[in-house]
Amino acid sequence: MKKGILLVLLTAIISGFSIFINQFGVSVINPYVFTGLKNIVVAVMLGCLLLAMKERRLLKDLKKKQxxxxxxxxxxxxxxxxxxxxxxxxxxxxxxxxxxxxxMFIYVMVFATLFFKERINKKLLFGGLFLLLGNAFLLKFIPHSLSQGDLLILLATLFWAVENIISKHVLKELPPRIVAWGRMFFGSAFILIFLVITGQVGLIININSNQIIWVLVTSVLLFGYVMTWYSGLKHMPVSLATTILLLGAPITTLLTFISTGIISRIEILGAGLILVGVILILKLIYKIKPQEKKLCQD
Amino acid sequence: MCLTIPAKVISLEKDKAMVDFSGKEQKVDTQLVKVRVGDYVMVSNGFIIKKVNKKEAEEILKILKNL
Structure with a gap:
């Protein structure tokens, strides 16, 4: 499981780092076009990887259900x-x-309990809640009400939570690169259909060479993100994996502190709560029993 | 990764800025990117991560409004 934890930690680092490097790039601000383009590039990269590894047969051998x-x-x-x-x-x-x-980690925990019989571990739950609270301090924000926009975001988060559960299930039989390719290939196809229907597809042609370079740079990061994520997820419980992802935002804060040397009191408090969360999760990881380790690989 | 849309800077105070998300205001950090009042920016994890072109920002906000 150590390998899985390191890989998911790397996913969180890539996530935190990618936000930090945005300041250096040229924007492609239409989020649908940007997401669609990045997904297409990563799907092509993963497709090339499958071909280079002579794994085209793996795709040919996929069953209808897969x-x-x-x-x-x-x-x-x-x-x-x-x-x-x-x-x-x-x-x-x-x-x-x-x-x-x-x-998201909360919904994943609930779904994992229902579908994979993963036990809700107290240390993981409290560790996750400390990470969540620490993140709230870093965002300088405590949630107060739910608007229509919040409900849409909640729905999106639930979709991603279910996706993680299905991915974990599929990873029992398929290699991570196939699952990652499937997500990016079919995801970009659906986004392209959406862009065509909403008349935004023409915007793809209008992006300039600097923006193309920026799309490629961010796609390399996204490639790293999906590869480390699915590879890590294969080797560990899905609830633990999504909880570790909460470290992405603190990593952005840490990189900013290293870059500017400035940190506010509220950020120090947030960092403290995150540290408590990390300690709780580390305690859980080091105390995991052999039979639970086996469960993690299912 | 990079799940954000444009917001408009409406006021500045030291290393913080108040930005407007289509009528909703939020205080954000300006340590990564220096901005001026009236700039359109992208915000993620409490930080302004990028300045964006006004025309493009207004276009995407219009698209999002009409969806």
Whole structure:
């Protein structure tokens, strides 16, 4: 399981780092076009990887049910939630949206208990809640009410939670790169259909060379993100994996502190809560019993 | 990763800015990107992560409004 934890930690680092490097790039601000383009590039990269590893046969040998599950992962993980999330953000604020998105580990924990009989471990639950509270301090925000936009973001988060559960199930039989390819390939196909229907597909042609380079740079990061995520998820419980992802935002704060040398009191308090969360989760990882380790690989 | 839409800077105070998300205000950090009042920006995890072109920002907000 150590390998899985390191890989998911790497996913969180990539997530935290990718936000930090945005300041250096040229924007492609239409979020649907940007998400669609990145997904297409990553799907092509993963396709090339499969070809280079002479794994085309793996795709040929996929059963109908497995194709269907990959299609569902693309639909409820790689497309619909993005559409809901951005519309939700338009109706609420970034902090509220970001906080709701960070509650995903709770729904994953519930779904994992229902479908995989993963036990809700107290240390993991409290560790996750400390991480969530720490994140709220970093966002300088405590949620107070639920608007229509928040509900859309909550719905998107639930879609992603279900996607993680289905992915964990599919990863029992398929290698991570196939699951990642399925998510990006079918996800980008659905987003392209959405862009065509809403008349935004022409915007793809209008992006300039600097923006193309920026799409490629961010796609490399997204490639790293999905590869480390699915590879890690294969080797560990899905509830633990999604909880570790909460470390993405503190990593952005840490990188900012290293870069600027400035940190506020409220951020120090947030960092303290996150540290408590990390300690609780580390205690859980080191105390995990052999029979639970086996469960993690199922 | 990069799940954000444009917001408009409406006031500045030291290393913080008040931004407007289509009628809803939020205080954010300006340590990563220096901005001026009236700029359109992208916000993620409490930080302004990028300044964006006003025309493009208004176009995407219009698209999001009409969806």
């Amino acid at each position: 194709w269907l599950l990959l299609l569902v992962i693309g639909l409820i993980g790689g497309s619909i939630p993005f559409l809901l999330f951005f519309k939700g953000l338009f109706l609420t604020t970034a902090a509220q949206g970001s906080f709701i998105h960070k509650t």
